[in-house]
Amino acid sequence: MSRRTSRLSTSATPALPDVSSHETPEDTMSLDVPEQLLTPENSRSETSSNNENASTDEKLAGRRRSTRVVRASLQATESLANTPAKSDEPKTASSQAYVDSLAKSKRSRSSLRHSIAVMESSLRNGTALPDVDTLANDQSMVPDTPISNSSQEPVSDELNPPLSQRTLRHRVEKALGKDEKQTMETEPKIASRGSMRRSTRLSLVEKASDILERTSSVLGKRQRGQADTKKEVSRRASLRPRTLAPAKEETPAPTAEAPQPKKRRVSESDVSKLQKKEPSPPQEEIKPVTPKYKPKRWLAHGLYTGQEPSDSPPKQRQSKNSAKTGTGPLNRRLLPMPMFAGSRLVKHGRDYRLPFDIFSPLPPGQPKPDEWRKTNKNVFVGDAASEWRANKNLELSTCMCDEDTGCDENCQNRYMFYECDSGNCRLGPECGNRNFGELKHRTKAGGKYNIGVEVIKTSDRGYGVRSNRSFEPNQIIVEYTGEIITQYECERRMRAVYKNNECYYLMYFDQNMIIDATRGSIARFVNHSCEPNCRMEKWTVAGKPRMALFAGDRGVMTGQELSYDYNFDPYSNKNVQECRCGADNCRGILGPRPKDKDQRPKIVDEKTKNSATPKNVKNAKTTGTKRKLSETTGASSATAKKRKLLQPKSIKSSFKKVIKKATTARAKATTKKSVTASKATKSNSSAKKKSVKLPTVKSASRVKATVKASQKKTEKAMPKSPAKSTSQLKRPSAATKKKILAAADGSTPRATKSKVRKDKTGIKRGPYKKTLLRRLALANQTSVGSATKANNTTVKSPAKAKSPAKAKGPGKTQSPAKAKGLTSSMKQAAKNVVRTVKGAKRSAQ
Ligand SMILES: C[S@@+](CC[C@H](N)C(=O)[O-])C[C@H]1O[C@@H](n2cnc3c(N)ncnc32)[C@H](O)[C@@H]1O
Numbered sequence: 001m002s003r004r005t006s007r008l009s010t011s012a013t014p015a016l017p018d019v020s021s022h023e024t025p026e027d028t029m030s031l032d033v034p035e036q037l038l039t040p041e042n043s044r045s046e047t048s049s050n051n052e053n054a055s056t057d058e059k060l061a062g063r064r065r066s067t068r069v070v071r072a073s074l075q076a077t078e079s080l081a082n083t084p085a086k087s088d089e090p091k092t093a094s095s096q097a098y099v100d101s102l103a104k105s106k107r108s109r110s111s112l113r114h115s116i117a118v119m120e121s122s123l124r125n126g127t128a129l130p131d132v133d134t135l136a137n138d139q140s141m142v143p144d145t146p147i148s149n150s151s152q153e154p155v156s157d158e159l160n161p162p163l164s165q166r167t168l169r170h171r172v173e174k175a176l177g178k179d180e181k182q183t184m185e186t187e188p189k190i191a192s193r194g195s196m197r198r199s200t201r202l203s204l205v206e207k208a209s210d211i212l213e214r215t216s217s218v219l220g221k222r223q224r225g226q227a228d229t230k231k232e233v234s235r236r237a238s239l240r241p242r243t244l245a246p247a248k249e250e251t252p253a254p255t256a257e258a259p260q261p262k263k264r265r266v267s268e269s270d271v272s273k274l275q276k277k278e279p280s281p282p283q284e285e286i287k288p289v290t291p292k293y294k295p296k297r298w299l300a301h302g303l304y305t306g307q308e309p310s311d312s313p314p315k316q317r318q319s320k321n322s323a324k325t326g327t328g329p330l331n332r333r334l335l336p337m338p339m340f341a342g343s344r345l346v347k348h349g350r351d352y353r354l355p356f357d358i359f360s361p362l363p364p365g366q367p368k369p370d371e372w373r374k375t376n377k378n379v380f381v382g383d384a385a386s387e388w389r390a391n392k393n394l395e396l397s398t399c400m401c402d403e404d405t406g407c408d409e410n411c412q413n414r415y416m417f418y419e420c421d422s423g424n425c426r427l428g429p430e431c432g433n434r435n436f437g438e439l440k441h442r443t444k445a446g447g448k449y450n451i452g453v454e455v456i457k458t459s460d461r462g463y464g465v466r467s468n469r470s471f472e473p474n475q476i477i478v479e480y481t482g483e484i485i486t487q488y489e490c491e492r493r494m495r496a497v498y499k500n501n502e503c504y505y506l507m508y509f510d511q512n513m514i515i516d517a518t519r520g521s522i523a524r525f526v527n528h529s530c531e532p533n534c535r536m537e538k539w540t541v542a543g544k545p546r547m548a549l550f551a552g553d554r555g556v557m558t559g560q561e562l563s564y565d566y567n568f569d570p571y572s573n574k575n576v577q578e579c580r581c582g583a584d585n586c587r588g589i590l591g592p593r594p595k596d597k598d599q600r601p602k603i604v605d606e607k608t609k610n611s612a613t614p615k616n617v618k619n620a621k622t623t624g625t626k627r628k629l630s631e632t633t634g635a636s637s638a639t640a641k642k643r644k645l646l647q648p649k650s651i652k653s654s655f656k657k658v659i660k661k662a663t664t665a666r667a668k669a670t671t672k673k674s675v676t677a678s679k680a681t682k683s684n685s686s687a688k689k690k691s692v693k694l695p696t697v698k699s700a701s702r703v704k705a706t707v708k709a710s711q712k713k714t715e716k717a718m719p720k721s722p723a724k725s726t727s728q729l730k731r732p733s734a735a736t737k738k739k740i741l742a743a744a745d746g747s748t749p750r751a752t753k754s755k756v757r758k759d760k761t762g763i764k765r766g767p768y769k770k771t772l773l774r775r776l777a778l779a780n781q782t783s784v785g786s787a788t789k790a791n792n793t794t795v796k797s798p799a800k801a802k803s804p805a806k807a808k809g810p811g812k813t814q815s816p817a818k819a820k821g822l823t824s825s826m827k828q829a830a831k832n833v834v835r836t837v838k839g840a841k842r843s844a845q
Contacts, residue, residue, distance in 0.1 A: 367457050373519040376443070378546070381483045384513055388484070399425035399433070407433035419541040435476035436541045436548065453478050453562065455525050460580050462503060463525045465562045471551040477534060477562065480507060480547040482520030490514045510538065510545040523549050528590055529563030531583035536564050566590055 380388060397418045401407045411433050413420050420433040442450040452469040471477055482505065485493070490506060493516065498504055505517035505524040517524035526534070526549060533552045538545055549564060556562065563581065568591040577590045 368455060369463055369525075371518075372524075374521065375483075375519055376479070376481055376521050378481050378515070379483050379519075381485050381516075382489050384484045384486050384489070387486060388511060388513065397424055399427070399431075401425070401427060401431070403427060403430050406430045417537065417539045419539050421542060423542070435550070436479070436539065436546060439476045439479060439548070451478075453522055455522060456561070458527070458561070461527050465522060465526045467556050467558060467560055467562060470558050471556040473551055473553050473555045475551045475555070477549045477551055477556070478523045479521055480515060480517060480523040480536065480549060482507075482515045482517030482524065484509060484513050485516050487512055487514065490516065507536075507547065509547065515547060526562050526564060527581070528566040528568065528579065529581035529583055530565065530579060530586045531581065532563040532565050533560060534562050534564045567592070 397413050397416055399407060399411060399413045399420050401411050407414060407420050407425065407427060407430075411420070413424065414433045418424070418433075419436050420427070420431050421437070425431050425433070442452070448454065449469050452467055452471065453465050454468055456464050456466045458464045465478075467477070494504075494506075498518075505520060507515045507517065509515045533554065533556050534549050535552060536547060537550055538547050540546075549562065568589075579586050579588055579590050
């Protein structure tokens with residue numbers, strides 16, 4: 001349609017010059033008032049005049065109307081022509097002039113008709129306007145609105161002139177640029193012709209609505225209200241009788257030349273102003289409608305009692321990243337509902353922690369020990385600082401773990417009880433070997449849950465420590481800190497300061513120094529148990545040793561009292577104390593259990609212990625030597641030393657094997673020695689007596705070592721000087737004695753250790769071996785406990801504990817073969833230890 005319209009307009013454009021040539025008759029006609037009804041402009045319908053850009057369809061739809069208008073106009077013209085004859089006007093002198101004027105007007109009309117005909121013919125011939133019949137038959141030209149039957153009557157060629165006239169008139173107006181004033185003058189005339197038939201109802205409705213809109217925007221409130229009341233009437237204008245003219249006084253009908261865009265702009269601004277002036281709708285209407293859920297009714301009894309009620313809707317679906325973001329089911333603290341995970345829970349169970357606010361072990365205001373001076377750092381006191389620096393032997397270790405495995409149980413640093421940090425481990429948060437770092441964060445965060453322990457008052461063991469949270473297996477709990485003092489200082493305090501104390505807080509630390517936690521951390525209040533739930537370990541953190549209490553392999557539950565095995569060495573008879581741990585396997589005393597029941601020490605009662613009876617005074621005078629423990633327990637020194645090695649359960653079997661080997665070797669040596677001695681008797685009777693007596697007196701280790709050494713010498717020197725060999729067997733030097741004892745006990749002094757390392761054995765001790773040594777040493781580590789001298793609680797290196805073979809040549813450089821034998825036994829023991837530890841971890845998991 002629009003294409004056709006444009007074609008019409010473009011084709012009409014060249015005809016404009018011709019049209020302008022007929023300007024004169026039109027002007028003449030416009031001046032003639034009675035002839036105004038005959039002009040094509042007056043014959044235009046409102047619809048076509050309102051819309052300058054109206055489609056051709058509308059124009060075609062209004063074709064019949066225009067034709068009728070033209071007919072009516074012609075009839076009116078004829079009536080006008082006849083009017084003078086019918087009128088009652090007096091025939092005056094000017095009647096002739098009037099007749100002349102009519103004749104002139106007739107001529108002008110005929111000239112007008114002639115000019116229109118000429119224009120039409122020129123248009124047809126020059127611009128090839130489409131034939132009206134063709135247009136009428138063209139389906140595409142069918143108007144949108146229904147056309148009455150009368151309007152679909154075939155249009156003859158005689159009816160074409162009105163259409164052409166209108167088109168020409170339209171273009172002539174454009175060309176001449178008629179002003180708006182003239183248009184406005186003609187508009188009331190058009191409006192007055194209420195009898196004109198409208199082309200379509202739709203156009204009328206649209207027009208009426210448009211008028212109403214403009215009216216409502218332009219008029220005031222009151223008039224707008226009036227217009228609203230007439231809205232219905234206006235909308236039904238097409239149904240009104242044609243004789244009724246629209247309310248032109250109130251709403252002047254806009255013409256084709258009327259500045260509609262301007263009015264529209266005004267109306268838009270007014271609409272926006274009106275919208276602003278109108279009260280905004282309440283905000284509540286904008287609120288999104290949230291679905292309401294029924295309030296959850298929580299159980300008052302049963303498994304899930306105590307869960308906090310929540311109004312949030314149940315979430316059955318979790319995002320894939322919920323585990324990463326920490327909102328997933330893996331990180332839920334509450335138990336899932338049984339319908340979601342009931343069967344799985346029943347089958348596999350699930351660990352959970354009671355929130356601290358649900359289970360708070362003790363209310364605040366617990367009795368605190370008055371004498372406790374707290375410190376959470378190790379403080380060197382006296383000569384300890386200078387001696388520590390002098391003896392400082394930093395062992396650095398670099399972790400080889402990667403991100404995939406992290407620093408798990410296979411971490412080399414972990415084996416060696418070295419804490420990983422940024423200096424020796426390239427892992428960050430993935431590292432699982434930073435216990436003291438975790439403890440630091442917890443302590444810094446503060447609060448009962450982070451610190452996790454508190455002092456309690458027990459019924460029969462003084463103060464103790466209780467957990468107010470749960471701890472995972474092997475998780476660090478609290479550090480054992482205090483004053484680092486030398487052995488000399490420790491003995492001085494024992495004699496002078498703590499002589500009347502019932503409790504002592506001394507623990508062997510490192511480099512022959514002691515931690516005195518009389519002024520120390522809360523860990524000093526942790527009591528002993530023969531079946532503990534924690535253990536005390538020494539770790540090297542940033543090159544410095546530190547002691548800390550760790551959870552056992554089964555972890556610690558909230559509210560449990562913390563305990564560890566003191567491996568107590570009472571040092572003297574008067575210090576042997578009854579154990580009240582209550583465990584099934586309680587040893588009865590705070591110390592190692594004697595082998596024979598008869599040999600169990602007579603537990604000194606607290607009342608009698610402090611009473612200064614002559615007997616106790618006598619015993620006290622005789623104490624102070626290393627033999628004190630063996631005298632107390634009634635066992636031989638060899639047995640006592642065995643028990644020292646048997647303390648940690650995890651390496652019990654390993655040490656048993658080692659000691660068994662040592663005993664076997666000793667027995668063999670004794671046999672060989674006896675044989676040798678008998679041989680010597682045959683050769684020399686005086687020497688025979690001496691050689692027979694010797695082995696029965698000495699301790700097993702001494703005999704063993706001595707015999708081994710003397711056997712070779714005897715075999716070689718027997719023919720020459722058997723007495724020499726026996727004397728060597730009888731009287732080993734003091735240094736040899738010390739080395740042999742240390743080798744047999746596994747408590748080789750540091751000097752010996754370094755000497756062995758300096759020996760040219762050809763064996764290099766790698767980190768793994770070192771790890772095992774350290775692990776065994778720590779497993780054997782002994783808490784000084786109360787009234788224990790550091791000298792008696794020296795850490796026995798497992799390497800030395802396994803050194804019966806090494807005792808074969810005390811003080812001498814071992815041959816590579818012997819060293820290999822020692823290494824194999826060490827390896828075997830180490831393997832056993834590793835197996836034991838792994839088994840324990842597996843069982844804990
Ligand atoms: C390091 S303190 C422990 C804290 C101590 N209970 C307190 O009140 O300060 C060690 C002392 O606690 C007592 N003790 C610890 N464990 C014990 C136990 N299982 N049976 C009896 N007394 C124990 C002993 O008197 C021991 O000398």
